[in-house]
Amino acid sequence: MKKIQMVDLQSQYEQIKDEINRGIQAVIDSSVFVKGGTVLDFQHHLEQYLGVRNVIPVGNGTDALLISLMVLDLKKGDEVILPSFTFVAAAEVVALLGLTPVFVDVEPDTFCISPSAVEKAITSRTKVIMPVHLFGQNAEMESILQIAKSHKIYVVEDACQSIGAEYLFSDGRRIKSGCMGTVGCTSFFPSKNLGCFGDGGAVFTNDDALADEIRCIANHGMRVRYHHDRIGVNSRLDAIQAAVLDVKLNYLDSYIRSRQAAAAYYDSVFSSCELVAVPAQNPHSTHVYHQYTLKLDESVDRDLLRLKLEEKGIPTMIYYPIPLHLQKAYCNGQYKVGDFPVAEQLAKTVISLPMHTELDEGQLQYIAESVVSLVKTCKK
Ligand SMILES: *Cc1c(COP(=O)(O)O)cnc(C)c1O
Numbered sequence: 001m002k003k004i005q006m007v008d009l010q011s012q013y014e015q016i017k018d019e020i021n022r023g024i025q026a027v028i029d030s031s032v033f034v035k036g037g038t039v040l041d042f043q044h045h046l047e048q049y050l051g052v053r054n055v056i057p058v059g060n061g062t063d064a065l066l067i068s069l070m071v072l073d074l075k076k077g078d079e080v081i082l083p084s085f086t087f088v089a090a091a092e093v094v095a096l097l098g099l100t101p102v103f104v105d106v107e108p109d110t111f112c113i114s115p116s117a118v119e120k121a122i123t124s125r126t127k128v129i130m131p132v133h134l135f136g137q138n139a140e141m142e143s144i145l146q147i148a149k150s151h152k153i154y155v156v157e158d159a160c161q162s163i164g165a166e167y168l169f170s171d172g173r174r175i176k177s178g179c180m181g182t183v184g185c186t187s188f189f190p191s192k193n194l195g196c197f198g199d200g201g202a203v204f205t206n207d208d209a210l211a212d213e214i215r216c217i218a219n220h221g222m223r224v225r226y227h228h229d230r231i232g233v234n235s236r237l238d239a240i241q242a243a244v245l246d247v248k249l250n251y252l253d254s255y256i257r258s259r260q261a262a263a264a265y266y267d268s269v270f271s272s273c274e275l276v277a278v279p280a281q282n283p284h285s286t287h288v289y290h291q292y293t294l295k296l297d298e299s300v301d302r303d304l305l306r307l308k309l310e311e312k313g314i315p316t317m318i319y320y321p322i323p324l325h326l327q328k329a330y331c332n333g334q335y336k337v338g339d340f341p342v343a344e345q346l347a348k349t350v351i352s353l354p355m356h357t358e359l360d361e362g363q364l365q366y367i368a369e370s371v372v373s374l375v376k377t378c379k380k
Pocket residue numbers: 060061062063086087089090132158160161186187188189199200201
């Protein structure tokens with residue numbers, strides 16, 4: 001059996017090597033490494049795929065989040081509501097801009113931000129809600145958008161893990177992840193569902209005026225060369241990354257189907273195991289399984305299970321071991337253990353299994369059966 005990895009980028013590359021290499025070589029031959037046609041082509045193809053008016057390619061997902069907040073012209077001390085159980089990037093950019101991160105708890109089943117918790121956290125200073133579409137499925141956006149509308153606040157979606165996932169609105173509309181709020185952000189980090197060969201990211205918006213400002217911010221606050229209208233940053237997707245992404249975008253839907261098939265297999269094996277809970281699916285969202293994350297029964301010694309799986313050649317990861325409200329850099333003496341019980345419980349009990357586009361049946365069976373048999377031997 002092929003070595004099992006959390007993410008197998010090498011095997012994925014082997015499948016499309018010629019196309020990718022041709023794309024990269026064309027960029028080198030053109031010597032247009034920054035901006036230019038390759039980046040524009042990818043931008044337009046992604047706009048078509050997502051059904052969104054504007055994609056603005058930037059340097060990475062964290063920059064996408066940063067620029068999305070910069071464009072909203074917020075003031076120091078304005079509050080941004082975001083989930084405690086997520087990757088740090090969203091909180092980081094909020095804090096960097098002198099805004100106040102206001103953490104809230106997540107849903108115990110989908111791990112995404114809880115709309116009722118958002119509603120309770122709103123104050124007169126709340127300006128933005130940042131839902132994170134964690135592990136590949138959309139947060140409960142219909143409720144979040146309604147709350148935002150009634151309080152006249154912005155929604156900045158962190159779709160770094162959920163590109164291609166669809167949200168199903170009650171009126172029948174299906175909208176792609178990151179294209180529902182004021183702006184949406186994604187990352188093309190290599191291990192993401194649409195990953196390049198380095199760093200990359202993008203901002204999405206249906207608001208043309210906002211898109212124009214976002215492009216300006218990402219380019220040193222400049223529209224006309226050396227005329228700086230506002231304080232900006234330097235954040236761009238380079239042409240080699242765009243060439244890779246433009247090839248991989250054609251395969252994104254098939255990659256999503258591979259991930260869904262792997263998840264369905266895991267689900268079927270784990271359904272009879274009482275000690276693990278399979279990832280719940282929000283009925284209003286498709287799931288693109290950036291991660292396949294189990295919740296272990298409280299009686300299971302997670303560290304021991306990870307060790308035993310590792311001994312069998314099965315890597316696992318903990319996304320995320322410490323909720324943001326308990327992180328040294330973000331707790332501000334303001335938050336304490338017990339504030340967000342769901343996030344805290346998840347941090348102690350989740351475990352992510354290998355999930356990528358190249359898992360074969362033998363590997364899936366080996367992983368799933370190993371988890372089922374070992375978890376019983378890992379009681380605390
Ligand atoms: C990966 C990720 C980011 C950051 O993306 P980078 O491209 O690494 O800057 C932000 N938020 C979430 C949820 C992510 O998974």
